[in-house]
Amino acid sequence: MRQRDARVFALTGATGFLGSHLMDALIRKGRSPMILGRRREGMSLADRVAALLAWFDVEDRGALVETAEVDLLEPRLGLERHQYDALCGKVSEIIHCASDTRFSERSRREATESNVHALPGIIRLAKDSRARYFHYVSTAYVSGPGPAPEAPIVSRTFSNVYEETKAEAERQVAARCSLQATPFTIVRPSIVYGDSVTGRSNRFNALHYHVRALGLIRDIYLNDISQRGGRKSREIDIHLDADGILHLPLRIFLVRRGHVNLIPVDYFVAVMLSVLESPRSGRIYHITSDAPRTTEELAAYCERFLGIRGIEMVYGEGPNGGVQNPPEEIFNKLVRPYLPYLSDTRSFDRTNTKSLATGFSAPDLTYDVFERCMRYAVRADWGNGNGKRDAGVSGASDRGEREKEETENGSVERSSIGRNHSYENRGAEKGMRRHR
């Protein structure tokens, strides 16, 4: 008889997009994740996790989940000695999913804190708990330009602060784990969207965000046409065609032809579970698509879904000071930080990932999958709380949330440790909470 897997996975970033899906998958497999995180905006970690369990429809398995409010930047994760010791006694593997995903230079300090400075504490936990493995969720884009092997980073060229800090984090994970003899893996997903089968998502970033932005621009001009006879629309040749499609001339300026490497979250989860099932220390796994869509294909998806036409890719040096119409100006500002990912020509080596299971490939992002995901987003009002919003869903446009969704190492109030817990009063286990 096969013995039940009793490993307890300590999981950071569980209130973010990837982490929450991973938490759900672990629970469904009967595992007992220990969620490490913090309270936010007056909501305890336990309550935040409970909302997510409801969204995943697994609240009945809440008893499997424990939470501990921690501060990754503090010694002993901000816990009292006895709390920390109790935590160490429980954890058998660690999945570090928390991350600050902001790109902008002005977020450098926060990104460095979250992605780099928070590492020693959580890696130290791996040592103190004698964890069997430390799994680090990175990004496929740390590899920099050129071929992307499933190997330690060589490149020192990065597109933004996010890539740079994640690359530094990978180096530290490898160095620190090796030093303390903790086996580790690094997984590198590309850009993740919703569930390819159900279309569901509890975050509406990246792909969703761009589609929503185009939808909002469309609505602005449809409004102008219906309310004021298209006074502003006419100035830039926006009009309704005879077939009811909105003609919306919008050039997107890209440096070169390329593709966008997108994977659905269900694929990310499947690969992660396989990694957890049979990890190989020091291995790096690319969770990417072998058949990335071109920007033109994605633009066509958007046009079809939104009922617009007129999106055009312009390759080269950008507008070069030429006049852009207002939608172009705004949309290209939106796109600017993502340009490296829209004109990607990299091919990601997937040898290690494919070795996990035969035929392990990301599902194709067909129009059907795209439409399913976007329809779900529309029903959920893009997480704005105006539509059929599910508990635990956050809007892509929630101010300050969009790019910082998975950060879990902020400066949690020390006094919050130990509060709001309903876990049996076992003294040393104060600060942790088991969901019931």
Next chain:
Amino acid sequence: MVTKVDEALSIAGNCRHYAMCKVDFLGTGVCASGIERGYVSFYPEGRMDLYAALAKGKVPVTEKCVEIAQSCDLCGKCDYQCCFVTGLRPTRVMEALKSHVARHLAAGKPVAQADADPFLQSIRRIVGDEWATNDRAIAVTYSHDPSPLAVPALPRYVIMPGTRQEISSLLKLLGSAGIPWVVRGNGTNLMGFELCEGAVIDLNRMKEIEFDEKSWSVRVGPGVAAFELQREAAQRGYRVNVAEPAALVCGTMMCAGIVSLFSTAYGSCADNYIDAEFVHTDGSFFSLNKKNAPSLFAFDRAGAASPGVCSSLRVKRRPMTGDESGALVPFDSLEKAVDFSRDCAMRRIGLAIGILGPEYLSSFMSPTQRTAVEVKDALARKLGIVCMVLVLGDRYAMASLKEMGHPMIGQDLFKVLSLGLPSLGTADWLEFIAGLPEEEPFGYLKGGGFTDLAEAALCPSASRLVRDFDPDLRPLYEEIYSRPDLTDLVWLNMFRITSSRIGREKQFFPFLMYLPLDHTLIDDVCTGLGSIALRYALKNDLGFITPVDGGKRCVLEYDYFLTRTTEMKWTGYGRPRLRPAPR
């Protein structure tokens, strides 16, 4: 069920005494009987107070009460004026007042005669029979101030002198009889200083405005309101630094100095006038330019007696160039806004500078309270604007401002936003814009396309802007909002006709102080005042901060908003010892 009496009392109770019904700020005219009879009792503000007093049985129907009620022809001008800034419809109170008095007369009930008073006859010999009274219907309209700190007092006499000689004779007479007196402006004073049990002297008849082209000054009488003077000055191509439109120029200049956003360039207090003439409390005359004149700058912590009554003021006129414009610079922190405004002031960029909080901005811009709430939410929550710095200046100042490189809302975009306010609250695209991954907060404002995009999205129009008003008011308001002035940052700040909207929801109580223009200190002060307000569950917000003295100091206004829950009442006519009414 809300009765007409209840409704009228509610409207009357919400009059803030800002006296906007006494100045023709919309160009729709002012209550004719008010202009003719002078007493505030004949203006909508006073009639509302009178009705409230009658309905609550505080005063009987008197001869003057009948005259006040019957002199209202229900022309509706007060609705145009009052609703524009406060959302109130005073005409409903006027109807109730007329109806109350008509029923009283129809029932054959007595009309109270004013008490026979030999001293009143002495006063009337100075100012004329028409301009002094002890009629309680008039007195009651001079008896209270909505400010929570003001203690009501029913005056024995209300007097309206027409010349400084009459003021002189009056002060001698009142002094010899030991009757206390106060001089009243247009009816609101934070401390209730315009209230008195003796005589209230109302100077509203003294409305002289004499321009002296050679000395770049204008001599104004003590009854001239800020709007009236600014309008006259603007017609001649000048500007004056004055307070809120209905504030009397002499009164505010002498009591509070003049603090406006223009104080950055024009200074405050004595920076704005050349001379002031006074009637001393003993009836003699003096001017501030005389060597032996009292110093208005002497400061006595214990409080000094008033040196007399300001009977005229020679105000400096300021030049206007034809190229003035304005811009609002948004900030995501007060610290950055303070530093920016200091930078502008030190470099002498701009005529007027002010850091404005979202409450201030949204209240001023929004025609209705509902819109104000939505606009504040859009500015603060959706766009993440903590405050904006308003800068007015000529084209060179505007060019410098642009060169400083901050994202800003220029005049064109301000017009779009002003007329597109109704769509702002429901604009999903705002959050998308705010979430643009810019290296600089509000960087989206830098592109030329944002104004066009906003125009397409908001569909700005005067007719949509006024749709929340009652249908009978909409055509006029649409015409008013279609005027360029109403979306012109320079005009709006010169005339400040929407400033009294700050008290539209609740009575507001401002704290004004001079402080070093230091962001740490300012943040401490705001945090401290905010925490005190929170302790008492008071709505509160930063009002404005204006740099003065070349950016070394500033004038800061922090506002509390409150509702008076305890009604004050007198214990007897003529001896109005007041105490809170039992709950």
